Amino acid sequence: MRVFYFTGTGNSLQVARAIGEGGELVSIPLFLREHQIEIGVAIKELASSMAPADAATAIRTNGDTMTGKRIIIKDDAVGLVFPTYYWEVPAIVVEFLEKVKIESDYFFVLTTRGVASVTLKSNLRQIARRNGHCLSYYSQISMPDNFLPLCNMTNQKKRFTASVLAQSIGLRVTDVRARKSNVRGPTAPGFLVSAGSSIIRAFTGGTKPASESFLVDANCTGCGICAKACSAQSIKIVEDMPVFSSTCNDCLACVHLCTTGALHMRKEKTSERYLNPTIKKDDIIEAHSPQRLPVR
Numbered sequence: 001m002r003v004f005y006f007t008g009t010g011n012s013l014q015v016a017r018a019i020g021e022g023g024e025l026v027s028i029p030l031f032l033r034e035h036q037i038e039i040g041v042a043i044k045e046l047a048s049s050m051a052p053a054d055a056a057t058a059i060r061t062n063g064d065t066m067t068g069k070r071i072i073i074k075d076d077a078v079g080l081v082f083p084t085y086y087w088e089v090p091a092i093v094v095e096f097l098e099k100v101k102i103e104s105d106y107f108f109v110l111t112t113r114g115v116a117s118v119t120l121k122s123n124l125r126q127i128a129r130r131n132g133h134c135l136s137y138y139s140q141i142s143m144p145d146n147f148l149p150l151c152n153m154t155n156q157k158k159r160f161t162a163s164v165l166a167q168s169i170g171l172r173v174t175d176v177r178a179r180k181s182n183v184r185g186p187t188a189p190g191f192l193v194s195a196g197s198s199i200i201r202a203f204t205g206g207t208k209p210a211s212e213s214f215l216v217d218a219n220c221t222g223c224g225i226c227a228k229a230c231s232a233q234s235i236k237i238v239e240d241m242p243v244f245s246s247t248c249n250d251c252l253a254c255v256h257l258c259t260t261g262a263l264h265m266r267k268e269k270t271s272e273r274y275l276n277p278t279i280k281k282d283d284i285i286e287a288h289s290p291q292r293l294p295v296r
Helices: 009-017 028-048 050-066 091-099 120-130 153-159 162-177 190-204 225-229 253-257 280-289
Strands: 003-004 025-027 071-074 078-085 099-105 107-113 137-142 212-215 233-239 241-244 263-265
Touching: 003 009, 003 028, 009 078, 009 107, 009 162, 009 280, 025 028, 025 280, 028 091, 028 280, 071 091, 078 091, 078 241, 091 120, 091 225, 107 120, 107 162, 137 162, 162 280, 212 241, 225 253, 253 263, 253 280
Parallel strands: 003 025, 003 078, 071 099, 078 107, 107 137
Antiparallel strands: 212 263, 233 241
């Protein structure tokens, strides 16, 4: 079994570990990043033995071919575990599904969410069908919601105790190990999928680029944990302060893992931060950072 996961503050990683015990766990951000590196190396090797003019043509032609070629993932069972963002599949997971070809008799998807999404199943099935993936099992798992503009983390922690989470995750583990099928049931109409996501994004400021979504206060020490934890690897430390690019996967690892509480979201409801109690900061950094450096 191979389980591909995307996580921000550890909920999806906890589920992936439970589901994928005895199998292989693969971080989606690292998988995509390493695939891009492999393409770059292959193109350079191809061009190194050619004259400059021929190399330029070869790079254009073969670069497009290599970039567009689907990555084959073959195993007895293949799974995806990821959080729900704005009632939709996160953009980085959509990218993953567009770049891979899953060859398995059992393809399952587990999503973690704070609020039940009536549109996520429709959104997922549309993406899977468009990219030729045959879904065998799908389920949502209620877990603490780390989206600070909407959620009070103190209340979230009280609501989801360790025993409640263990029971909920355990039910899905049993289903997957039994190779249970679960893809039927009602789905939302297409227009509601896009409309619902757009409304939530507009209401919470999710349409703004990352550079306008976060604030840094005087408590920042320039330690760089936010940059290491960023799943998009788009935060740079300049003169001991984080600088955000426009690229963001919405995982919020940077905010929640900040050791001094110096990083904030606009309109956040609380200064309380969240990290899944079964997960360490190093686990998040290892899932996101190519350097895989320990925290300070």
